Amino acid sequence: LEDGDRCESSVEKSILALFCFKLFVKISLNLLTYFYIVRGNRKEAARISAEFYDYGQRHSSWADRSPLHDAASQGRLLAVRTLIVQGHNVNVLTIDHVTPLHEACLGNHVACARALIEAGANVNASTIDGVSPLFNACSVGSVTCAELLLENGAKPQTLVYQPSPIHEATSKGHYGCVEALVTWGTDVDMDIPHLGTPLYTACVCQELECARKLLREGANVQKGRSLDSPLHAAAEKDCTAVVKLLLDFGADINTRNMEYQRPVDVAPPSSLTEGFLLLYEATPRLLSQMCRQCIRTCVGRDRLHLLAHLPLPNRLQRYLKYQ
Numbered sequence: 620l621e622d623g624d625r626c627e628s629s630v631e632k633s634i635l636a637l638f639c640f641k642l643f644v645k646i647s648l649n650l651l652t653y654f655y656i657v658r659g660n661r662k663e664a665a666r667i668s669a670e671f672y673d674y675g676q677r678h679s680s681w682a683d684r685s686p687l688h689d690a691a692s693q694g695r696l697l698a699v700r701t702l703i704v705q706g707h708n709v710n711v712l713t714i715d716h717v718t719p720l721h722e723a724c725l726g727n728h729v730a731c732a733r734a735l736i737e738a739g740a741n742v743n744a745s746t747i748d749g750v751s752p753l754f755n756a757c758s759v760g761s762v763t764c765a766e767l768l769l770e771n772g773a774k775p776q777t778l779v780y781q782p783s784p785i786h787e788a789t790s791k792g793h794y795g796c797v798e799a800l801v802t803w804g805t806d807v808d809m810d811i812p813h814l815g816t817p818l819y820t821a822c823v824c825q826e827l828e829c830a831r832k833l834l835r836e837g838a839n840v841q842k843g844r845s846l847d848s849p850l851h852a853a854a855e856k857d858c859t860a861v862v863k864l865l866l867d868f869g870a871d872i873n874t875r876n877m878e879y880q881r882p883v884d885v886a887p888p889s890s891l892t893e894g895f896l897l898l899y900e901a902t903p904r905l906l907s908q909m910c911r912q913c914i915r916t917c918v919g920r921d922r923l924h925l926l927a928h929l930p931l932p933n934r935l936q937r938y939l940k941y942q
């Protein structure tokens with residue numbers, strides 16, 4: 620009996636020893652993890668502040684993104700919805716004031732953008748560089764995101780010193796976005812001092828379809844950047860297709876820029892465009908084209924959409940609308 624007791628107590632002792640050992644291991648592991656996290660965080664904090672104060676690297680600073688930013692930029696709708704339900708703030712900002720809605724639009728993730736807007740995301744949010752979600756949508760050519768934002772009250776155009784959605788869409792050839800912006804009230808002739816008008820941007824970037832869209836919407840064919848006309852820009856780039864388009868819409872070949880040069884003078888010597896302009900100069904204009912320009916000028920930019928109501932044959936209407 621005594622032997623049995625002794626045996627039992629030694630079993631109890633070993634169980635106790637094992638338990639203590641396990642507890643010790645657990646505590647030391649926890650302590651290790653704790654110090655590791657603290658050290659890791661210090662490093663992270665130092666990195667964030669270094670990036671924050673180093674101006675050149677500011678744009679690569681994503682250290683402070685929230686889970687909602689990540690989910691929105693990757694287009695993970697379920698994750699976005701879950702995070703919203705869990706009570707994450709939809710207007711959470713990074714150091715640069717980027718919102719999750721900015722991210723969703725940059726990734727062309729319209730379902731995520733919609734979920735964020737329905738949960739109260741600010742459609743007019745602006746980063747410290749003045750970039751709006753609409754600018755991001757136009758930058759990547761996301762017509763659906765742009766329309767979603769505009770339908771929900773986003774400003775169709777920004778102040779002149781902020782990045783302009785219509786100039787961005789034009790420079791990248793996203794004419795669907797240009798169309799949406801103009802439909803929602805962006806000024807087609809919006810003039811930014813260092814960029815000029817959207818039409819001028821289209822000519823500089825040789826974006827034929829955007830130039831056509833802007834002109835059809837009634838953009839002023841003469842308005843460029845300061846004294847440089849769109850025709851100057853197209854001639855300088857030797858882009859004959861855009862030059863033809865501008866002339867079709869009544870561009871003046873005799874207008875002069877700051878250096879008192881005409882478009883033909885800025886075209887590369889003996890280029891296709893120079894030859895085309897010289898020939899155009901020497902050729903009488905078509906009466907039908909002159910009539911079309913005259914009628915469009917009389918109707919005026921803001922009433923061009925009413926051309927369809929004129930009692931005219933379809934062919935004539937299409938001609939007037941450059942279709």
Ligand SMILES: *[C@@H]1O[C@H](CO)[C@@H](O)[C@H](O)[C@H]1NC(C)=O
Nearest residue numbers: 741742743771772773774775
């Ligand atoms: C966005 O800004 C515009 C112009 O400031 C304003 O009219 C519009 O109501 C704003 N939209 C929202 C949803 O706050």
